[in-house]
Amino acid sequence: MTLDQSWFSEIHPATGSAFSLKLKGTLHEAQSPYQRIAVHATEAFGHLMAIDGYIMLSSRDNFLYHEMMAHPALFTHPRPKRVLIVGGGDCGTLREVLKHPDVETVIQVDIDAEVTRAAERYFPELCASNHDPRAQLRFEDGIAWVKNAEMGSYDVIIVDSTDPVGPAEGLFAEPFLRDCHRALGADGLLVQQSESPLFHLDGILLPLHRALRAAGFADTHTLHFPQCVYPSGWWTATLARKTGRVSDFREADAAAKPFATEYYNAEIHRAALATPEFMRRALAGST
Amino acid sequence: MTLDQSWFSEIHPATGSAFSLKLKGTLHEAQSPYQRIAVHATEAFGHLMAIDGYIMLSSRDNFLYHEMMAHPALFTHPRPKRVLIVGGGDCGTLREVLKHPDVETVIQVDIDAEVTRAAERYFPELCASNHDPRAQLRFEDGIAWVKNAEMGSYDVIIVDSTDPVGPAEGLFAEPFLRDCHRALGADGLLVQQSESPLFHLDGILLPLHRALRAAGFADTHTLHFPQCVYPSGWWTATLARKTGRVSDFREADAAAKPFATEYYNAEIHRAALATPEFMRRALAGST
Numbered sequence: 001m002t003l004d005q006s007w008f009s010e011i012h013p014a015t016g017s018a019f020s021l022k023l024k025g026t027l028h029e030a031q032s033p034y035q036r037i038a039v040h041a042t043e044a045f046g047h048l049m050a051i052d053g054y055i056m057l058s059s060r061d062n063f064l065y066h067e068m069m070a071h072p073a074l075f076t077h078p079r080p081k082r083v084l085i086v087g088g089g090d091c092g093t094l095r096e097v098l099k100h101p102d103v104e105t106v107i108q109v110d111i112d113a114e115v116t117r118a119a120e121r122y123f124p125e126l127c128a129s130n131h132d133p134r135a136q137l138r139f140e141d142g143i144a145w146v147k148n149a150e151m152g153s154y155d156v157i158i159v160d161s162t163d164p165v166g167p168a169e170g171l172f173a174e175p176f177l178r179d180c181h182r183a184l185g186a187d188g189l190l191v192q193q194s195e196s197p198l199f200h201l202d203g204i205l206l207p208l209h210r211a212l213r214a215a216g217f218a219d220t221h222t223l224h225f226p227q228c229v230y231p232s233g234w235w236t237a238t239l240a241r242k243t244g245r246v247s248d249f250r251e252a253d254a255a256a257k258p259f260a261t262e263y264y265n266a267e268i269h270r271a272a273l274a275t276p277e278f279m280r281r282a283l284a285g286s287t
Numbered sequence: 288m289t290l291d292q293s294w295f296s297e298i299h300p301a302t303g304s305a306f307s308l309k310l311k312g313t314l315h316e317a318q319s320p321y322q323r324i325a326v327h328a329t330e331a332f333g334h335l336m337a338i339d340g341y342i343m344l345s346s347r348d349n350f351l352y353h354e355m356m357a358h359p360a361l362f363t364h365p366r367p368k369r370v371l372i373v374g375g376g377d378c379g380t381l382r383e384v385l386k387h388p389d390v391e392t393v394i395q396v397d398i399d400a401e402v403t404r405a406a407e408r409y410f411p412e413l414c415a416s417n418h419d420p421r422a423q424l425r426f427e428d429g430i431a432w433v434k435n436a437e438m439g440s441y442d443v444i445i446v447d448s449t450d451p452v453g454p455a456e457g458l459f460a461e462p463f464l465r466d467c468h469r470a471l472g473a474d475g476l477l478v479q480q481s482e483s484p485l486f487h488l489d490g491i492l493l494p495l496h497r498a499l500r501a502a503g504f505a506d507t508h509t510l511h512f513p514q515c516v517y518p519s520g521w522w523t524a525t526l527a528r529k530t531g532r533v534s535d536f537r538e539a540d541a542a543a544k545p546f547a548t549e550y551y552n553a554e555i556h557r558a559a560l561a562t563p564e565f566m567r568r569a570l571a572g573s574t
Contacts (some may be wrong), residue, residue, distance in 0.1 A: 001309070002289065002290060002291060002292060002294070003290045003296055003298075003305055004289060004297070005289060007289070007305065008322055009289070009305075009307070011288055011290075014331070015332070016308060016329055016330030016331040016332065017306070017307065017308055017309070017331070017332065017515075018290055018294065018296075018305075018306070018307040018308075018309075019304070019305070019306060019307075020305040020306075021303060021305075021308065022289070022303030022304070022305075024300075042303055043303030044301070044303040045302070045303065046303070047361030049356045060485075061485060092380075121358060163310070192364050198347075198348065198513070198515055207444065218356035224513075224519035226485070226511075226513060226519070226520060227520075228304075228485055228519045228520055228521065232513070232520060233513060233514075233515055233519060233520010233521060234515065234516045235523075243370075248487065260564075261564050261565055262563070262565045263563045263564055263565065264564065265562075265563075265564050265567070267561040267562065268434075268561050268562075268563055268564075270557075270558070270561065271557070271558035271559070272419060272558070273558075274548045274552075274554040274555050274557065274558035275547055275552075275554065276548075276549070276552075276555055277550055277551065277552050277555070278549045280548065280552070
């Protein structure tokens with residue numbers, strides 16, 4: 001069976017696989033200084049944002065990714081007050097971070113203002129907290145931002161990036177991770193989206209663990225969650241701590257979280273820490 | 288971007304989504320008395336079996352499904368010796384069940400011998416245990432088999448079926464589940480593949496929980512796991528026990544399992560029991 005022009009298909013060439021969504025129409029197409037941004041109306045996934053032809057998010061299932069990029073990190077750091085988001089221009093992670101009443105400041109640094117403008121228009125629910133007085137949106141190069149950050153100025157850094165090709169490649173490399181380590185306070189914690197465990201174990205996940213250790217982080221741990229619209233439908237966030245263990249999180253606080261979620265809860269957090277056998281073996285052999 | 292005839296695409300019409308694998312060629316196509324069976328060689332997923340155009344399994348990722356259909360159930364029942372598999376003609380679940388040294392008999396009842404013949408040829412690794420003296424392969428109607436089974440004659444029944452349309456529809460209905468309850472011993476446990484939590488919550492998962500309770504099971508619980516080639520990439524198995532709680536499993540035995548796996552371990556078992564917020568709310572409101 002073939003999929004005609006009424007479908008948006010993202011092909012993952014290395015695995016000869018593709019995920020497709022049926023479209024009702026295209027709402028927005030623009031070339032920013034950095035990338036090509038498109039928003040489509042799908043038949044049953046709400047709106048779909050694609051950058052350079054790669055699916056970034058859909059209305060229907062982005063809650064999985066955004067909740068898992070924000071809450072595990074914030075319920076692992078002992079007292080997260082100062083949060084930096086690198087990337088995250090759709091503002092979905094920002095919204096989740098701002099659900100935590102103890103967070104005092106969140107700076108979001110995404111290089112491309114046009115992603116945020118498109119999100120404000122087509123994903124307004126994700127931008128609902130953009131005017132929270134604790135939030136600052138900066139449109140600058142995140143790598144330079146972290147390089148120039150004062151030592152120890154953040155509690156949590158969330159790297160909510162595109163795939164590690166093109167502009168986001170540097171976000172997976174040791175120099176950037178070393179700058180993050182320096183910019184984090186003594187209890188500091190980094191979380192980085194880290195692709196598919198089924199497709200990217202050797203190419204991205206294991207090198208990321210090694211780079212995080214080399215950058216000075218004391219413990220690293222990959223959390224797993226489903227993400228329908230990304231290659232393989234299975235995704236990860238890798239957490240790294242300057243002190244303590246990633247698996248030691250504030251479980252009682254997570255269980256008593258004072259806000260609503262669709263996916264995340266304390267039990268899901270614990271579950272996301274579980275390591276599949278093939279990954280356990282690979283990590284044991286490589287880090 | 289369009290996908291041409293060199294791709295195998297499975298469209299999920301209700302959600303306007305599709306998953307595709309790039310093919311190198313077609314190895315086998317046959318119309319059995321029950322269904323159309325095809326085996327394709329893919330570019331990077333090994334062999335792919337499709338029945339009536341729906342993806343059943345690929346060489347690359349079937350370990351997820353087969354391990355999760357077998358090991359959680361077998362490490363939850365206190366002493367599983369007599370196992371019945373309804374469906375499961377590709378023999379992957381059978382192979383996993385036979386890894387448990389304490390299992391004494393496994394009867395696999397699949398209506399279509401031609402599925403097993405195709406698996407023997409194109410997925411020989413899944414059929415490696417078919418000649419284990421503890422295994423019996425029967426090619427008969429699973430619904431009738433369970434109806435005619437002696438009361439209390441199995442410890443675990445694994446319903447490893449296709450989607451609940453056509454021949455498999457009855458496997459999700461209360462009369463069959465009631466027959467399973469009768470065919471199970473006092474500590475008996477049923478596991479049923481139960482589709483995607485993202486796509487089939489209201490249509491399949493909640494009705495299945497209600498039907499299992501109505502059939503007499505004391506506790507039901509849905510386990511989650513990734514499954515790249517199935518719709519949404521996120522899949523479930525629902526377990527039901529006659530006595531005791533599904534979440535109480537033999538965790539120490541699972542941690543000391545005397546066989547190798549690719550995905551399953553005790554930690555993954557515990558993790559699979561975690562219930563996402565949206566499902567927790569839905570189950571609380573419906574069962």
